[in-house]
Amino acid sequence: MKLLLALLGGFFCVPGFGQLFYRITPPGGKPSHLIGTMHLVPEDRMRFAPAVTAALEASEVFVMEINPDIPVSEQLALAGKVIMNPPLQERIAPERYAALRAEAEALGVKGRKFDRYARLKPLFLVPAVVQAALDGTEGVDLVLHKKAVKRHLPVYGLETAAFQINLLAGIPDDQQLSMLDGPDPFGIADFNRMVDLYFSENIAELQRLTAEEMKEFPELNRKLLEDRNRAWIPEMQRYSTLLSTFYAVGAAHLPGPEGVLALLEQAGWTVEALPGAFVP
Numbered sequence: 001m002k003l004l005l006a007l008l009g010g011f012f013c014v015p016g017f018g019q020l021f022y023r024i025t026p027p028g029g030k031p032s033h034l035i036g037t038m039h040l041v042p043e044d045r046m047r048f049a050p051a052v053t054a055a056l057e058a059s060e061v062f063v064m065e066i067n068p069d070i071p072v073s074e075q076l077a078l079a080g081k082v083i084m085n086p087p088l089q090e091r092i093a094p095e096r097y098a099a100l101r102a103e104a105e106a107l108g109v110k111g112r113k114f115d116r117y118a119r120l121k122p123l124f125l126v127p128a129v130v131q132a133a134l135d136g137t138e139g140v141d142l143v144l145h146k147k148a149v150k151r152h153l154p155v156y157g158l159e160t161a162a163f164q165i166n167l168l169a170g171i172p173d174d175q176q177l178s179m180l181d182g183p184d185p186f187g188i189a190d191f192n193r194m195v196d197l198y199f200s201e202n203i204a205e206l207q208r209l210t211a212e213e214m215k216e217f218p219e220l221n222r223k224l225l226e227d228r229n230r231a232w233i234p235e236m237q238r239y240s241t242l243l244s245t246f247y248a249v250g251a252a253h254l255p256g257p258e259g260v261l262a263l264l265e266q267a268g269w270t271v272e273a274l275p276g277a278f279v280p
Contacts, residue, residue: 037140062148107133109215
């Protein structure tokens with residue numbers, strides 16, 4: 001399940017809708033914009049094209065998958081959802097745990113820090129290790145969120161943090177544990193490769209890598225992508241009917257017959273691909 005994390009990170013594209021940046025207009029509504037994001041990338045590569053900046057500045061509201069500005073009380077309530085009980089150290093053989101710990105240390109994550117991370121379910125453990133191992137990384141969606149807040153734009157989410165955490169935490173532990181199998185348990189090599197593909201918008205290779213992986217998990221693909229995509233369309237209709245909206249969602253949600261772009265067209269929206277979202 002190595003590329004499952006990459007999929008959740010939101011950088012999957014297929015032929016037909018090649019770009020990451022779109023103008024989308026509902027019937028009788030306001031022209032809006034949609035960008036496919038990746039939730040963890042090197043900050044020094046995140047150079048937005050002028051058209052992206054202009055679209056954000058011209059928007060009246062900013063909408064992402066979830067609004068990250070949630071009360072501390074809610075954060076605390078959700079924290080327990082991401083803990084694996086019993087923890088990883090009791091789920092796998094001692095030598096396997098020691099190997100994972102050593103792998104994390106080789107990436108620059110101290111053993112005691114890994115022990116703390118290892119209390120998390122793997123879908124939360126792996127990105128924690130990746131982010132700790134790589135300096136200067138940030139989410140594309142979060143950087144856009146900061147820009148929107150700086151411009152005093154209202155910020156909303158297409159779904160709640162509780163819904164998203166419950167969805168991810170509800171994936172069976174055995175499926176999550178399988179992510180840690182193989183010679184690159186934290187997916188650093190895949191991460192670096194996917195970052196390059198994301199910024200170059202290499203559609204064919206992104207499609208090959210991710211579509212091949214998700215064939216093994218059709219039910220998971222439905223829960224993580226298809227069902228959520230369909231639930232977002234009426235929400236997007238609600239915003240863009242009245243306001244010019246800038247949407248930032250994981251690029252995994254955009255393409256395919258059950259993707260957001262196709263669903264918007266089916267609902268009568270005009271979808272126009274725009275030039276690249278980033279400058280070299």
